[in-house]
Amino acid sequence: MSENxxxxxRGKWSxxxxxxxxxxxxxxxxxxxxxxxxxxxxxxxxxxxxxGEGESLNAWIRISPDNMITLAMPxxxxxxxxxxxxxxxxxxxxxxxxxxxxxxSPQPEPAYANTMLLGGGPRDIYSSLxxxxxxxxxxxxxxxxGSTSIPDAYDLLRSMGASAxxxxxxxxxxxxxxxxxxxxxxNAHVINKSNxxxxxxxxxxxxxxxxxxxxxxxxxxxKDWKLLGKPIQRLDIPxxxxxxxxxxxxxxxxxxxxxxxxxATYHDGAITSIKxxxxxEGMKGVKKVVLxxxxxxxxxxxxxxxxxxxxxxxxxxxxTGNKTLSSADIDAQAQNVIDNKIIATPKDKGNATKxxxxxxxxxxxxxxxxxxxxxxxxxxxxxxxxKGEEAEIWCGHQGSSxxxxxxxxxxxxxxxxxxxNVKYLGGGFGRRAEIDMILNATYVAKEMEGTPIQxxxxxxxxxxxxxxxPYVKSKFRAKLNxxxxxAWEHKAALQSVGYSSIMRIKPAFADPPKKDKxxxxxxxxxxxxxxxxxxxxxxxxxxxxxGNWRSVGSSQNGFFTESFMDECAHxxxxxxxxxxxxxxxxxxxxxxxxxxxxxxxWNQPLGENKFxxxxxxxxxxxxxxxxxxxxxxxxxxxxxxxFYCVIDCGRVVNPDTVEAQMxxxxxxxxxxxLYGEITFKNGEVEQYNFPQYEMVRMDVAPTIVVxxxxxxxxxxxxxxxxxxxxxxxxxxxxxxxxxxxIRSLPLKKHGYTFV
Amino acid sequence: MELNINGKIHNVEVEEGxxxxxxxxxxxxxxxxxxxxxxxxxxxxxxxxxxxxxxxCTLPASVAEGAEIKTIEGISTDGKLSEVQRAWIEHxxxxxxxxxxxxxxxxxxxxxxxxxxxxxxxxxxxTNICRCGTYNRIRAAIHSAAKWKAEKTDLLD
Numbered sequence: 001m002s003e004n005x006x007x008x009x010r011g012k013w014s015x016x017x018x019x020x021x022x023x024x025x026x027x028x029x030x031x032x033x034x035x036x037x038x039x040x041x042x043x044x045x046x047x048x049x050x051x052g053e054g055e056s057l058n059a060w061i062r063i064s065p066d067n068m069i070t071l072a073m074p075x076x077x078x079x080x081x082x083x084x085x086x087x088x089x090x091x092x093x094x095x096x097x098x099x100x101x102x103x104x105s106p107q108p109e110p111a112y113a114n115t116m117l118l119g120g121g122p123r124d125i126y127s128s129l130x131x132x133x134x135x136x137x138x139x140x141x142x143x144x145x146g147s148t149s150i151p152d153a154y155d156l157l158r159s160m161g162a163s164a165x166x167x168x169x170x171x172x173x174x175x176x177x178x179x180x181x182x183x184x185x186x187n188a189h190v191i192n193k194s195n196x197x198x199x200x201x202x203x204x205x206x207x208x209x210x211x212x213x214x215x216x217x218x219x220x221x222x223k224d225w226k227l228l229g230k231p232i233q234r235l236d237i238p239x240x241x242x243x244x245x246x247x248x249x250x251x252x253x254x255x256x257x258x259x260x261x262x263x264a265t266y267h268d269g270a271i272t273s274i275k276x277x278x279x280x281e282g283m284k285g286v287k288k289v290v291l292x293x294x295x296x297x298x299x300x301x302x303x304x305x306x307x308x309x310x311x312x313x314x315x316x317x318x319x320t321g322n323k324t325l326s327s328a329d330i331d332a333q334a335q336n337v338i339d340n341k342i343i344a345t346p347k348d349k350g351n352a353t354k355x356x357x358x359x360x361x362x363x364x365x366x367x368x369x370x371x372x373x374x375x376x377x378x379x380x381x382x383x384x385x386x387k388g389e390e391a392e393i394w395c396g397h398q399g400s401s402x403x404x405x406x407x408x409x410x411x412x413x414x415x416x417x418x419x420x421n422v423k424y425l426g427g428g429f430g431r432r433a434e435i436d437m438i439l440n441a442t443y444v445a446k447e448m449e450g451t452p453i454q455x456x457x458x459x460x461x462x463x464x465x466x467x468x469x470p471y472v473k474s475k476f477r478a479k480l481n482x483x484x485x486x487a488w489e490h491k492a493a494l495q496s497v498g499y500s501s502i503m504r505i506k507p508a509f510a511d512p513p514k515k516d517k518x519x520x521x522x523x524x525x526x527x528x529x530x531x532x533x534x535x536x537x538x539x540x541x542x543x544x545x546x547g548n549w550r551s552v553g554s555s556q557n558g559f560f561t562e563s564f565m566d567e568c569a570h571x572x573x574x575x576x577x578x579x580x581x582x583x584x585x586x587x588x589x590x591x592x593x594x595x596x597x598x599x600x601x602w603n604q605p606l607g608e609n610k611f612x613x614x615x616x617x618x619x620x621x622x623x624x625x626x627x628x629x630x631x632x633x634x635x636x637x638x639x640x641x642x643f644y645c646v647i648d649c650g651r652v653v654n655p656d657t658v659e660a661q662m663x664x665x666x667x668x669x670x671x672x673x674l675y676g677e678i679t680f681k682n683g684e685v686e687q688y689n690f691p692q693y694e695m696v697r698m699d700v701a702p703t704i705v706v707x708x709x710x711x712x713x714x715x716x717x718x719x720x721x722x723x724x725x726x727x728x729x730x731x732x733x734x735x736x737x738x739x740x741x742i743r744s745l746p747l748k749k750h751g752y753t754f755v
Numbered sequence: 756m757e758l759n760i761n762g763k764i765h766n767v768e769v770e771e772g773x774x775x776x777x778x779x780x781x782x783x784x785x786x787x788x789x790x791x792x793x794x795x796x797x798x799x800x801x802x803x804x805x806x807x808x809x810x811x812c813t814l815p816a817s818v819a820e821g822a823e824i825k826t827i828e829g830i831s832t833d834g835k836l837s838e839v840q841r842a843w844i845e846h847x848x849x850x851x852x853x854x855x856x857x858x859x860x861x862x863x864x865x866x867x868x869x870x871x872x873x874x875x876x877x878x879x880x881x882t883n884i885c886r887c888g889t890y891n892r893i894r895a896a897i898h899s900a901a902k903w904k905a906e907k908t909d910l911l912d
């Protein structure tokens with residue numbers, strides 16, 4: 001079966017409602033129709049801005065006379081290794097060594113659209129674009145998220161490399177007057193087989209650029225790969241060990257001033273006046289005090305971030321807003337939503353509700369998880385310069401097109417007059433796909449035309465005012481029939497992430513909450529066979545913004561479904577692994593589950609006071625199974641010793657990166673499971689810095705053993721899929737250790753401590 | 756005030772209370788040392804002061820007058836990476852990389868104090884936050900660096 005057919009056959013993608021649509025309207029319609037659109041000039045249209053010298057063979061590849069290869073890197077490097085894995089895809093087919101590659105961050109132009117973010121499936125280079133893919137390309141959404149970078153680019157970038165290589169070979173053949181079959185490419189040279197004569201790509205680039213291909217060259221078979229599937233060292237790491245890597249917050253420009261924001265305290269409120277304005281204006285270093293539109297915040301601009309911060313703390317404000325909002329109100333509302341206000345039923349197979357209503361011995365449980373902040377290591381920031389009709393922006397951001405949108409919307413700058421500089425991101429996790437920092441920074445920069453403004457959210461502002469992973473309450477009912485699940489019902493109450501986030505970016509494209517794709521992620525489709533299954537949800541109304549948080553809907557649904565699955569196993573008096581295994585038909589799920597049981601020696605007894613828990617989740621096209629191993633040190637004192645993690649992400653690009661992302665996703669999931677909660681009291685967020693919003697550190701972090709399955713299928717994502725199983729694996733281990741079923745996170749509120 | 760940073764004297768005119776972090780970042784444009792929390796909790800702002808790992812986001816710069824301050828920019832000598840930096844590359848430690856300046860400085864200080872640290876020593880001394888969760892690789896890299904230092908392995912790239 002061809003790779004293309006396999007991809008179509010797979011067809012099961014947890015499509016994610018994401019961040020909306022960027023726009024570069026000035027560039028016009030660029031979508032080709034019919035096959036091979038990626039070979040057309042239009043689809044590759046780009047300005048070449050920022051590429052430096054050399055000849056472009058397409059929007060992604062430029063070759064300089066000294067044979068350096070410059071590749072476009074339009075995805076955001078936020079730690080997931082994308083600035084190595086995407087170049088690997090090109091380099092494999094282009095036949096160049098990684099050491100010869102340099103990267104540029106291009107402008108957010110149509111050639112770099114992430115069509116998968118809106119299209120739902122991997123890009124199909126062998127046929128025309130779907131309607132949503134056309135939209136994504138027409139109004140280019142140049143963005144990084146949803147674990148889509150590899151699935152989106154996997155065929156496209158290999159084709160870009162192969163096409164460029166083919167034109168270089170043809171150029172050499174015609175120079176030598178031989179048939180192209182007499183030539184081959186290796187390490188950025190074309191070689192004449194008959195006499196071993198060599199030409200560098202740099203010498204051939206001009207001629208190659210004139211050659212138009214009529215079809216995508218055949219891609220290399222897996223057995224011939226030199227880079228793909230190998231643990232390639234990351235290109236960004238050398239500058240991340242000596243302090244030279246430039247993050248958004250490290251941007252330094254002539255005349256730069258630093259603005260620190262203080263948001264309106266209440267999430268639905270506004271700042272109506274600054275009572276001590278003249279005092280603030282008189283503080284050392286303060287240059288300007290800017291009240292943001294709608295009173296959503298005040299920015300104090302000074303010559304030093306610390307001085308600006310001190311001034312924001314000294315602000316005496318008059319504010320409006322709901323001063324009584326509390327987490328208890330939201331919790332109470334959630335129960336009513338589940339009972340009376342279901343708005344969507346994304347899964348309704350068989351007669352789950354009827355069977356459960358009539359059955360005896362129904363297993364019932366209600367779960368909830370709190371709001372969560374992203375808490376990127378680098379606090380949110382953005383630097384903007386507005387100068388006459390032009391503007392420039394520097395930001396570590398997940399969407400270069402969103403950066404341009406924000407500047408254009410606030411400063412009125414035409415898109416072609418905006419220069420976008422994407423810096424390294426000190427963590428993204430979905431937070432850096434938001435537009436607030438861009439709108440706020442641009443507003444201040446416009447007020448102070450000609451001066452570059454670096455807007456900084458202090459850690460306190462970063463944690464207290466953001467777009468949280470929603471609070472979610474889910475009620476489950478199940479009926480067993482022997483060792484099978486005869487009926488399963490899941491009703492959830494939450495705020496729609498898709499609606500909330502897209503309303504902030506492109507309201508016209510926001511689906512109503514009932515069509516939210518993220519709410520049922522990891523809940524409507526499970527690895528297990530069930531005759532009767534229902535998943536439904538309703539909306540909580542709260543003046544709190546919610547957003548995409550690493551693994552999105554699966555971040556809560558993984559915990560809910562895999563904990564409740566454990567409850568079902570317990571009720572059936574079966575081993576949690578065996579119970580799950582007997583419910584799985586799909587080979588890929590079964591292989592992952594078996595493998596994680598095997599590498600964790602599931603069937604061997606553990607030592608004294610040692611216990612384990614298991615979980616299995618699919619998200620973003622990849623399947624992850626985990627086993628957590630813990631030691632019970634005291635009544636509620638737990639050592640998290642080890643995590644075993646098995647992933648099937650289809651074909652692997654860089655196995656070292658996959659391992660790193662599994663470790664990363666597990667720690668991220670554990671920080672939330674152990675400690676993470678954002679709560680409201682008297683209308684305010686109660687947590688404001690790491691001491692109240694704690695993270696897993698070295699002493700608590702488990703040893704993580706990763707196994708990557710060798711599966712010859714189209715690749716899935718790896719940035720997020722390790723997060724969903726982490727919480728249920730640990731909660732299930734705690735049940736095994738203590739008999740206490742944890743149905744509400746974080747664990748710390750149940751009195752657990754971790755060493 | 757006069758600050759000795761990476762062997763070089765810098766004169767800065769700032770108020771007494773300004774934390775060293777903001778002198779480094781905004782007055783001297785030495786941005787390798789990072790702001791993470793401002794309350795000495797996360798450790799992104801760690802530098803060595805007379806060889807001791809110190810969080811600088813709450814430490815008035817004036818307190819560091821007369822001491823030897825070493826930041827991430829001063830860890831390599833004559834362009835040659837330290838054992839810790841080399842181990843960080845060998846083990847492919849950084850992900851987003853934002854916390855790694857502080858982590859590397861903390862690891863340098865740890866190995867100065869305890870040349871052959873146990874896992875328990877690492878737990879006790881490496882208390883910074885890495886939101887990407889690179890802890891396993893940090894631990895492995897510290898053990899490698901300790902070994903190379905002990906063997907005086909020549910680290911030619």
